[in-house]
Amino acid sequence: MDLSLSPRHQAFREEVRRFLAEHGHKAPRGHRGDHVAWQKLLIEHGYAARFIPREYGGYGAPPDILEARIIAEEFGRAQVSPGLQGQGVSMLVPTLLEVGTEEQKRRFIPPTLTGEMIWCQGYSEPQAGSDLASLRTSAVLDGDHWVVNGQKIWTSTAREADWMFALVRTEPEAPKHEGISFLLIDMRTPGIEVRPLVDMTMEANFNEVFFTDVRVPKENIVGRRGEGWRIANLVLRHERGSLADPNAMMARLLALIDLMKAERVDGRRAIDDPVLLDRLMRIEGRVQALRANDLRLLSAKVNPDHGDPRVGLAGLLVKLETTELRHELEGLAVDAMGEFGILYDRSPELRAGGTWVRSWMYYLGLIIGGGTSQIQKNIIAERGLGLPREPRTARP
Amino acid sequence: MDFGLSPEQRMFQESLGRHLAEASPLEVVRQARQPSFDPNRLVPGLAALGVAGLLVPEAHGGLGLGVLDAALAAEMLGRAAAPAPFVAAFVMAPLALALAGSPEQQAALLPKIAEGRLRVGAAFAEQVAARADAGVEVVQGRLSGRALFVLDFAADAYLVASRDGGLWWVEAGASGLERIPFSTIDTTRRVGELRLAATPAEPLPGASPAVLRRIIDAGRVVLAGDTLGAAQHMLEAAVDYAKTREQFGRPIGSFQAVKHMCAEMAASLEPCRAFLWYAAHAQDALPEEAALQAAHLKAHVAEVGTRLAKTATEVHGGMGFTDLLGLHHWFKRIAWNRQMLGSPEQCRREAARLRGLAA
Incomplete structure (x- = not known):
């Protein structure tokens, strides 16, 4: 047990802090500011795309998990944008690095890293949610082009995206997991229609995307025909872990404490209500448990040879536990405010721009998205505990 | 950076687990509810593995390890539902003596704890939340009052926390001491009440x-x-x-x-x-x-x-x-x-x- 950092990593932390002190003011805030310029500055100094090879537009440092953690911690502490975190950077780039052709890597990775090429993910369909492998959007080869027909849903950033990485059915006769291919689709191609999908937050955080005879050049397939399911699973695991970072949750908890100190009911601060305080402390204990769990997962990556037989289970539970807890945390803020908690939109008396109640609803979306809590429980039980799979019933 | 158990800690847990599988199978867990069961029956075996001396400094015959190692031992004891003293006898007592005992007290008592020959109960419940009229007062260097939920009750001596924040060593046979064992739903560990009436006790000078x-x-x-x-x-x-x-x-x-x-x-x-x-x-x-x-x-x-x-x-x-x-x-x-x-x-x-x- 040794929680200290090596002198090299301590020096690296100082270096990140110096960078933030010097350049932090240039960072974009929210939608304002020049995201591409900021991203380029981060790559130049090695705080974004740090471990991506130089020939593909990255910084080219050897992979170091603690360096990545230090960057995330310091940017979080300084409340400075850590650069692009979207699905292009987090999902497509690792996929292309692993299975893309040399030409695909050179063409797509550099502009994705700088934010000049924005991506959306085309996986889910109206009939293919938890059972994603039953997806039906088809791609039929016609000369030098795939002709795509069908519909995708839950596509965030589809309106801003230049490109989509999509799972499509290319082998209709094959078993369902073996008939899928991974395709890169230019969103400006004729035949694509994007419709915003308004969710319970009354914002369109997602979209529906319709394909009618969309022609995609043959070479835009990643990997071989029928390999799409395997390729998608290479990076799906990253998404499950990234939906709710326990360290971000700690920051949110501190904001909740500030809120409960400021909010008064019957002349008493919310934090002085023993029932609300007990709920707060209960959540803080759970956040502490998940932070320790996160530290264990980090340590297992840094020291893969140290042998921690149950660490796999510790990873499988993260999506389930963090999204459920975050939803509860945001919900406590709503309760602490009482009637003020449900004010929304541009109401008079709105607290913090309505972010607490909005986030409470949004996290219900994250409990469902990226593999519902029930799917997570199946995964934990079957892969983590070795319980028998659900007996298969008749399948189309 | 290494947030995990050392190979030694893992081996210690494994060997303790193996020992308890033999020394404390379900039949033994069941027997613990019988009046004839010796609540310290498992102590010699635990002492032989070093469990009794985990927190006893090496200079006094222990292993000089930390709370983490004690927690790992506790995990294995809980896993086996082992009917044995631990939290008071081999964690709180040696820690109290190491932190607050005089050099003479440490030299006299810690080696015996590490060997499993001295079993110590801990009367601290009133420091957490005093129930009813419980609590222990000090009058002219003697203790009076009630201490409830004394942990590892089947002991040779007790560490008693007084209301003023003092810590006292009380022999099981001290005059004016009445011991009243409780029955709880958990028959694997012993708790009870100490009634003290001008009971002689020895202070731990470093208590705070x-x-x-x-x-x-x-x-x-x-x-x-x-x-x-x-x-x-x-x-x-x-x-x-x-x-x-x-x-x-x-x-x-x-x-x-x-x-x-x-x-x-x-x-x-x-x-x-x-x-x-x-x-x-x-x-x-x-x-x-x-x-x-x-x-x-x-x-x-x-x-x-x-x-x-x-x-x-x-x-x-x-x-x-x-x-x-x-x-x-x-x-x-x-x-x-x-x-x-x-x-x-x-x-x-x-x-x-x-x-x-x-x-």
Whole structure:
């Protein structure tokens, strides 16, 4: 047990802090500011795309998990944008690095890293949610082009995206997991229609995307025909872990404490209500448990040879536990405010721009998205505990 | 950076687990409720493995290890529901003597504790939350009053915390001392009441509120470790049962209703392991967060453990409720740990005070 950092990593932390002190003011805030310029500055100094090879537009440092953690911690502490975190950077780039052709890597990775090429993910369909492998959007080869027909849903950033990485059915006769291919689709191609999908937050955080005879050049397939399911699973695991970072949750908890100190009911601060305080402390204990769990997962990556037989289970539970807890945390803020908690939109008396109640609803979306809590429980039980799979019933 | 157990710590847990599988199988756990059962029967075997001397400094014949190692031992004891003293006898007592004892007291008492020849109970409950009229006063160097829920009660001597924050060594045979054993749902560990009437006692000169705090915090971490182990046993028993028990022509673990109960148990329990490591390590190396971590850990693990104990019993169906299976011993172990040295509500109130959020 040794929680200290090596002198090299301590020096690296100082270096990140110096960078933030010097350049932090240039960072974009929210939608304002020049995201591409900021991203380029981060790559130049090695705080974004740090471990991506130089020939593909990255910084080219050897992979170091603690360096990545230090960057995330310091940017979080300084409340400075850590650069692009979207699905292009987090999902497509690792996929292309692993299975893309040399030409695909050179063409797509550099502009994705700088934010000049924005991506959306085309996986889910109206009939293919938890059972994603039953997806039906088809791609039929016609000369030098795939002709795509069908519909995708839950596509965030589809309106801003230049490109989509999509799972499509290319082998209709094959078993369902073996008939899928991974395709890169230019969103400006004729035949694509994007419709915003308004969710319970009354914002369109997602979209529906319709394909009618969309022609995609043959070479835009990643990997071989029928390999799409395997390729998608290479990076799906990253998404499950990234939906709710326990360290971000700690920051949110501190904001909740500030809120409960400021909010008064019957002349008493919310934090002085023993029932609300007990709920707060209960959540803080759970956040502490998940932070320790996160530290264990980090340590297992840094020291893969140290042998921690149950660490796999510790990873499988993260999506389930963090999204459920975050939803509860945001919900406590709503309760602490009482009637003020449900004010929304541009109401008079709105607290913090309505972010607490909005986030409470949004996290219900994250409990469902990226593999519902029930799917997570199946995964934990079957892969983590070795319980028998659900007996298969008749399948189309 | 290495947040995990050392190879030595893992080996220690494994060898203790093997020892307890032999020394404390279910038959022995069952026997613990008989009046004829010697509550210190397992002590020589534990002492031989070093469990009694974990926290005794090497200069006094112990291993000189930390609260983390004690928590790991507690995990194995809880896993076996071992009917043996530990939290008071081999954690709180040696820690109290090492922190607050005089050199003479340390030299005279610590080696005997490490050898398992001196069993010490701990009377600290009133420092956490005094029930009824309980509490111990000091009058002219003698102790009077009642101390409830004295841990590891079948002891040769007791460490008694007085209302003024003092710590006292009281021999089991001291004059004016009446010992009243309690029966709890958990028959694997002994608690009781000490009634003191001008009882002679020897002070530990280094006692202070800060020292009492550290002893209680270590006790809390160790009880959380015990719950983690007991809950792990119940989870594994439930998963095994769900894989083998068939109804409607299928293993019940293939039904999502049962499968999801198992997943919820595992998902809530596994983070407790890392939390235990962190909070225990904080006792040894991070003094500024030690008390807060101990309070949060005790509360959180108690909540997870209690829910898990209920769920694991339900997975076993009617059998879980019977004495035939004996699963209830672990349920009761977890329920006992929950109330001792601070209930979840008390621990959370303390956490809030430590965070500066409550008076």
